[in-house]
């Protein structure tokens with residue numbers, strides 16, 4: 293009997309996808325560029341012994357043609373490759389759902405890059421149904437910047453800060469105490485129902501605390517309201533077959549709570565990894581343990597903080613032996629990403645990139661998986677791992693993982 297562990301390194305792209313120029317992301321490479329920035333800043337390359345042993349650096353070089361300099365580089369001892377995205381967007385739900393066997397082939401609704409960016413009729417209805425005195429923002433923005441700019445006015449006026457990005461998203465930032473967390477969630481729930489007809493993928497509650505624009509800080513009470521995946525994912529299939537699907541971090545929210553049998557939350561990268569190791573110590577056979585490591589994206593990618601991203605990657609690398617130590621003989625570890633978010637690119641949005649396809653089981657023979665046509669190859673492999681019926685998308689590579 294078997295288990296699978298997926299570590300979704302949110303935004304860890306490894307090179308511009310063939311269609312990156314359509315997204316304005318020509319030349320993007322989250323991993324290569326953050327490593328270059330680190331080396332320039334510190335005068336020596338980052339050491340990534342465990343991730344290189346898993347083939348991450350070889351995968352990035354193969355995907356992008358870049359030549360990467362790290363310390364403590366090891367020969368790959370896992371299966372490593374890189375995958376293109378079939379889905380039309382470069383957003384979090386598309387990446388996660390495609391990885392789980394359900395690419396998003398339709399176009400999401402997006403808000404235009406103009407101010408105001410939200411349809412007036414939608415805002416009028418939101419105000420009427422929730423009793424809020426109006427909204428602030430109404431534009432494309434980076435979440436931390438707009439809180440610094442409008443947070444004090446929000447606290448004075450009681451008007452929530454509403455903004456979007458190049459993702460299909462309606463985000464609402466409000467102060468946890470002055471506005472109240474429950475009221476924020478209520479506003480988001482109403483917005484969710486109103487935005488279905490606009491085909492918006494996610495509404496996100498962005499609570500923050502603090503006294504003034506100098507110290508406003510977002511809290512871990514973020515909540516994502518996603519539309520349902522367009523078809524059952526491998527999570528649903530495993531849960532229906534009686535397996536455990538254990539969400540750690542944002543996973544349950546991203547899959548709109550579909551196909552999840554247990555949920556754990558933990559604040560920050562180290563706690564999420566710690567929780568993953570703890571759950572691995574106890575999870576029964578036929579469990580999928582699925583962790584989203586959001587800090588890479590939220591704290592460093594979108595904030596264009598390449599050095600912070602590199603240091604977080606080092607934290608991840610240092611933790612990996614704890615994950616290996618909890619693996620049973622028939623466990624499969626997958627490490628991948630949902631899109632890129634190159635911290636050296638202009639703006640603050642995601643970047644259209646190849647994602648790493650890393651698969652490891654104890655005692656395996658190292659193997660190059662090459663270029664994969666879709667993230668769904670991983671979902672298909674998970675289906676094979678648990679002897680589930682074949683998914684509609686993806687080419688499984690379980691056969692390549694024999695010992």
Ligand SMILES: O=P(O)(O)O[C@H]1O[C@H](CO)[C@@H](O)[C@H]1O
Pocket residue numbers: 384433434435436456457458459461463496498590594640
């Ligand atoms: O700038 P913040 O608020 O972190 O927002 C980012 O987070 C959203 C969801 O991942 C993305 O759409 C992007 O806009």
Ligand SMILES: [Mn+2]
Pocket residue numbers: 302303383384589630631
């Ligand atoms: Mn993401």
Ligand SMILES: [Mn+2]
Pocket residue numbers: 384589590594633642
């Ligand atoms: Mn993001």
